[in-house]
Amino acid sequence: MIKKLLTLPLLILVASFSFGQNATLKGVVKFKGEAPKPRLISMKADRQCDAMHGGKPVTAEDVVVNQNGTLKWVFVYVKEGVKGKYSPPAEPVVLDQQGCLYHPHVFGIMVGQKLEVRNSDPLLHNVHSTPKKNKPFNIGQPVKGMKSYYTFTVPEVMVPFKCDVHPWMSAYAGVLDHPFFSVTDDKGEFEIKNLPPGTYTIEAWHEKLGTQTQTITVKAGETKSIEFTFERKK
């Protein structure tokens, strides 16, 4: 009994110590050059979608340059160097269809983790995933509130999603067998926590601007900052 009582705090101590020894990778993805004008989406093909936005123009999320000159929706992940096996979280990743758009537009998910696809719109959507390594699927969700579930079996960067009913709808998932990924936000920032010490290849992926890689080395407990810069192709 005393042995058990001693073992538990010791385990917690060891776990927190090793957790604390892991590094954090922070960074920003910048956009070089003149920011392109936001592309406007016409939802006239489905008047119900158009009405949901009150006839106001909706901007596409393919190239979003933030006000501080950084890029949103860049998937940043550890491409090479991860050792060991990581179990997927129990909670699912949610991909919601709302206002005839996917939310979020870019996301990461682990192999074996549940993907929950919801239809929050009062109209029909189809959810068509076109991976090259995983099995493709195409689910009809004609009714509001419908939920479908899917699990990816192999890592794949990136898996596209589209709604063939509303061709402007697109989303991308980075499927990995580890949890070291992040997506840039409204400030172009990303953060990857709990990275064990080591040397890694970090890749930044953008749906229009392509990919960039950097090799970094992180030490125990270190917080490392890196920067990617994308520019428009001529």
Next chain:
Amino acid sequence: MYSKNLHRFAILTAIFVVFLIGVGASVTSTGSGDAVPDWPLSYGTLFPRMVGGVFYEHGHRMVAGTVGILIMILMIWLLSSKQPRYVKILGVVAFVSVSLQATIGGLRVLVVSNPKIQDMVIGIFSIAHVEPIRIGIAIIHATLAEIVLCMTFLISLFTSKAWENFKAERIDVSLKIAKLYTLTFAFALIQVLLGALVRHTQAGDVIPDFPLSFGKVIPPFNNLPYESNAPFPISYAELQFKVAIHFAHRVWAFVVAGVGIYASILVIKRNVKLLKKLAKVWIGLIGVQILLGAFVVWTKLEVLITVLHVATGASILGMTLILSVLGWRVVNSAVAENNELVLSNSKV
């Protein structure tokens, strides 16, 4: 036995088939092939909300259904008519083909959306991913559509008055014309297959310029603009394959046009009225088709232009078959006339 109404109905059916091929092309061009994940119903109903991609995909299904009904009526009409046996058989084959075509269309949808069918197909072909099968089914679907079109064009010809009253000409030239048009038809069929391959492997815009290819007469296969850090990179070999089939489609167009125009010029020089008219139309269509092909590239696959390009291609294939069959009819009637002449001479 000529029946005006039957002939008109056959022409109507053939026109609907051309229209259906155009509608089918619009489904591919707008990327709407999977907008309705179930089959034979659409979202569990006969008439879903016709919006966005559903408009194209379900519209295609409705037009296809109409064509199926038209071909069924045509078959029944032919079977109950006094048409020759071969025309009746052709009617039955056309109906069986259009039914098979509908099933293949359904399979193309379900191979993506139905996990059981997907697993079954992967198991049968022992492959890792269903994509090559999906493309294969799409190409078969596109090609069988052209074969159905050829059958309806032939039925239109065989039920016409002109087919009954066809006159013979000089046998030597006629034989040459018949052979040339048969060759043109075979070449046009290959061209249709190449076109389907280009469309369904997304190789339509892989060569961005026309008439040159990457600024050269022959694409620089070992020095193609390749982006290894593209968002969805393909291998260099895949890029070369796409450029190769796109380029083959361009070159082959001129081969089809060359042989067909030569045959048509020979026809125009002769005095076979119907053939002469059709040959002139053929030359006009091939000119339009090459121009449309150029515009497909220049407009970066604009939907309407692409649809017109596919529909015109189908019409050319059907017309080439008619010209070929008529060519052989001329030869046969010339042979028959020759034999009669020999017989009457020997009696004298």
